[in-house]
Amino acid sequence: MSTDQEAQNAPEGPEPLEPRVGPREPRVGPAPDGDPEFHPYHHPAAGWGAAKSVTSFLVREGALVDGPRAIMRMNHENSGFDCPGCAWPDDTKGLHLDICENGIKHVTWEMTRKRVGREFFAAHSVSELTGWSDYDLENEGRLTEPMVYDPASDHYVPITWKDAFEVVGRALRGLDDPNRAAFYTSGRLGNEATFLYQLMARELGTNNLPDCSNMCHEASGRGLQASLGTGKGTVDLKDWEAADALFVFGVNAASNAPRMLTALADAHRRGAQIVHVNPLVEAAATRTIVPHDFTDMALFKATRTSTLNLQPRIGGDMALIRGMAKVILEWSATDPRALDREFIDRHTSGFEEYRAVCEATPWEEIERQSGLSRADVLKAARVYGDADRSIICWCLGLTQHEHGVDTVREIVNLLLLRGNLGREGAGPSPVRGHSNVQGNRTCGIDHRPGDAFLDRLAEVCGIEPPREHGMDTVRTIEAMGRGEVKVFVGMGGNFALAAPDTPLTYAALRNCDLTVQVSTKLNRSHLVHGARALILPCLGRTEKDHQRKGVQSTSVEDSMSMVHLSLGMKRPASPHLLSEPAIVAGMARAALPDSATPWEWYVEDYDRIRDTMAKVLDGFEDFNRRVRLPLGFRIKQPARELVFLTPSGRAEFSSPPLPDVVPEPGTLALGTMRSHDQWNTTIYSDNDRYRGIKNLRTLVFMNRADMRERGIADMGPVDITSTAKDGSERHLKGYLAIPYDIPRGCAAGYMPEMNVLCALVDYSTQSDQPIMKHVKVTVLPAA
Known part of the structure; x- marks a missing residue:
């Protein structure tokens, strides 16, 4: 080996809830700087909140020089380094600040001046370090030599x-x-x-x-491969700029792909319809102030990032999509424009079977499984039916389920009905989470x-x-x-x-x-x-x-x-x-x-x-x-050119039955997720600004009616028990319950702390992914 080789104007919210502090599991993030707090978030995503957060982070990390230098080189065409955060595409028009809050934090975290060398390891045994928090471990700095x-x-x-x-x-x-x-x-x-x-x-x-x-997008690859003969999405940023309708399923863009906010704001300004589908209405699904839009920043002018928000139950997305397809097929009986029959006949296989499955699926079952009313499904279908060009994007909210592959294929089914493939401004667009x-x-x-x-x-x-x-x-x-x-x-x-x-x-x-x-x-x-x-x-x-x-x-x-x-x-x-x-x-x-x-x-x-x-x-x-x-x-993407590397040589409709995702009485469906001040397993703080959380990670978000039914007080301590397929149980104790706008029967909390609840045997038989977005749990007041 050679020597040189060695050589990131809102109304006042309600009063914050008073915390009731219970026992804690060992912490992952830094030591809290105060008591846990919850204040419902009402502000735009990004904007001055992101600017303040970034500035505080740069000061804390002592990176007021290196941080701005990196910002000016990150994601620059062929002359800079690619952000090691999310995989959202770089701007194609020469934007010099194609950056985001979490990307800046991620880069600054890497560029720290702190070092972990032989002196550190000599002073600390592995047994001692095992007792440190995960934040404290990473906060020691960069590794310097092989050990x-x-x-x-x-x-x-x-x-x-x-x-x-x-x-x-x-x-x-x-x-x-x-x-x-x-x-x-x-x-x-x-x-x-x-x-x-x-x-x-x-x-x-x-x-x-x-x-x-x-663990993340295996379902996307397998679903797209089976339907289209490619394991990837078919659209690019130019398609996002040309779409009449954008459907965003199971994506928390403001935290996990923040640069998507620019695309959503631009889409709203040009009159595109934007439908967010998520059990939680995240900040990215409301309004944003894009930081590199200096006029909007100076005037505190927010742009909407959605025209419709739908909150299905956890795992209910497939039933919603099936309902939208059912509506389109019903309309086709009287409106010849509802379906693209020429596209279906020339480029697809299995349409009649899929039509029969949709017709045989009763509305009562669609409403029960999706957790949405027929009127809500009709709203989404109307947006899709009125749009000439539609893109459907999704992330882990769809894939980390037993039926993740079927759901991805159901997205393709819906796109195929109206020929939303192989043309500008249309197609499937999975949002990959890592660079x-x-x-x-x-x-x-x-x-x-x-x-x-x-x-x-x-x-x-x-x-x-x-x-x-x-x-x-x-x-x-x-x-x-x-x-x-x-x-x-x-x-x-x-x-x-x-x-x-x-x-x-x-x-x-x-x-x-x-x-x-x-x-x-x-x-x-x-x-x-x-x-x-x-x-x-x-x-x-x-x-x-x-x-x-x-x-x-x-x-x-x-x-x-x-x-x-x-x-x-x-x-x-x-x-x-x-x-x-x-x-x-x-x-x-x-x-x-x-x-x-x-x-x-x-x-x-x-x-x-x-x-x-x-x-x-x-x-x-x-x-x-x-x-x-x-x-x-x-x-090159063959499916984008309507070349389908499938057994039939055509795009394949799939016709599975709807899965049963309704929790059993007394149980909840829990999904794990990241906080805003986190990137994968790296925790920057115990705060989650976009969800109104401060000084707390050991929590569970719940519907207030579910809390009341169980006798759980606001921010009261609870014990969480998951039950795996094999009947074994896993436990977390002393977490705090946060009343949140989430459908009944659903709950959510942070990974990696909640990974313990997802049994290894609870993986999808379709994708082999751990089912981290649909963990069967009971939540009760702490013993």
Whole structure:
């Protein structure tokens, strides 16, 4: 390894509720700076609230110089670094402040001047650190050198890169079956490192490539693939600018994809209809002041971001969509314009079966399952029927359910009825939550790879990749628990906190012979480890990547299939950090000493990796030239051109029955979610501005009538019990109940604290995703 490789005018609300403080679970976020508070939020999203929050965060982190510098380089066309936060596409018109509150926080958190080196680990044992909050762990700063766990002292101690790679290599070479290793990937990993990572795993002989998509958007990929022959959405930002109607299902845009607020505000100004569908009316579904619109900021002028808000019960979205389709089909009996019969006849299969299912679904069942009235369904159907061009977008509110795949396919059914595919301003648009999670899948992180991809990988790279499907996230945890997976490598992320069934996940990781975490900051996954453990610190997205052939850039793919370059701007936090491609190459060479793959040569110049990727990956032809074009390039989408890679060669209607999502008497359907001041498992504070929460994370949002029925006081302490498919129970005690505008029978709370309630056995039989948005719980006053 070379030396230089080592080298983010509103009415007054009601009086705040008085807290009733009960016992607490161990905290994830920082120590609260006061008592818990709840004030219903009435202000626009973003605007001055976001500006104030960002300023306070920059002051707190001591980043009043580096923060603004980063802001001016983030998401800039081919000259800056891609925000390591969400996957919303970059502006296509040269906007110089294509940024958001959470993106700025995410970047500032990475650029901290605090450091975690050998002195820190010498002063703190793993047993001691296990008692620290997750906020306090990450708040210590950037990791500076590779560390190995010493069981004799219970401390991490320094190790050279060469020796660290040999630890990994020896463990992998010693396995009696390559399937005893699993290689996890977080969505932050760039495309070039992604490609090398999957190449290493497959040259070793395994497809055990679990990733964060297994917990988030697996249902989207499988549903779209079955319906359209592609696992991705078909629209881009230009389509969003041309749509007459936008339907936003299960998306909390103000926190999870804040730059979407610009698109929603622009759509409202041009007269488009915007329908938000979510059990909670989030801030993004009301009004916004876009921070880079200086006139609106100066005048405190808010723009509406919705024309209709519908609040189905948790899991009721599919019934709503089925009801909308039923209305469109009923209208077609008297209005020939209701359906696009030419499109249906020329490009689809299974229409008559779907029509029969819709006609046979009674309105009483649609109302019962959706939790909405027939009048509400008619409102949404009217918006859809009146629009010439409609886009339907969705996020985890739709996918983390048993019936997630069916719901995604039901969205496609609705789009097909009116030919909303293959033309400007229309189509499906999944909202991916992490910067390059879509690129990870595109570039080979897939435990169920297709034969065409493997054939080309074999031909170009000269390896014999395994054909047997590997294990996803859930099955990897199960296999670690049984002792079948002995080596776990985590490429980014915080697997221990992100996964479901927290105690079981912890036990599974601790059952490994070796756990390896490639990270920028200290987190829980470093403390929940195998018999041996390595922490391998890597460069951040904001940092310059020096290799033998000069400073390197990496590529990422956004939520709408645009691929572009990201170039770091800062000096690395430590001269001992390696890039992600260099770390992968180092592990690969140690594990495969006789490999003909030119691992070291690849790392010298990432153009070489891209040249190989261009030969392996569909849509990446002429990669190095096209990725340097203004805005990069868009991966071809056959379904956008009405080419459907399905068995019939057509877009496929699906006709499943409606699932029963109505909670049993006495139970609630609970969905986990992030707070506003949080990005995935990283917690910036114990506040959730857009939901009116301060100094509190151990809470559950409930309908006031449900609280009254159970004798629960406002902000009163409660005990929460979940019941899994196998009858086992999980518990959280002393959480505070917050009365909230959420349908009866529904509840919500924050991950990762509530991940403990989602049993590992509670995964979707359609997508294999943990059912984190539909946990069966009882909530009672604290004992």
